[in-house]
Amino acid sequence: MAHEFILLIDGELKTYTKYEDIPEDFDNVIKFAPDVSEEERQVDGCEGSTYLWNERLKELMEKENASGN
16 A cells, blocks of 8 residues: 545645655645555554654644644
């Protein structure tokens, strides 16, 4: 499974599979579904991966809230 990030941008749903491709400006986060591989979970006991993705979600939510949506 690949990452899936769906955002509402100018009234249109846009899907991204790479976090880095998400634009700075958007209206709302609709879906945030990172794919954390089994190998990645085993390497850092899931804590590192979970922390990283949690921080990225917080970043997106801050941008969403800052835009007034």
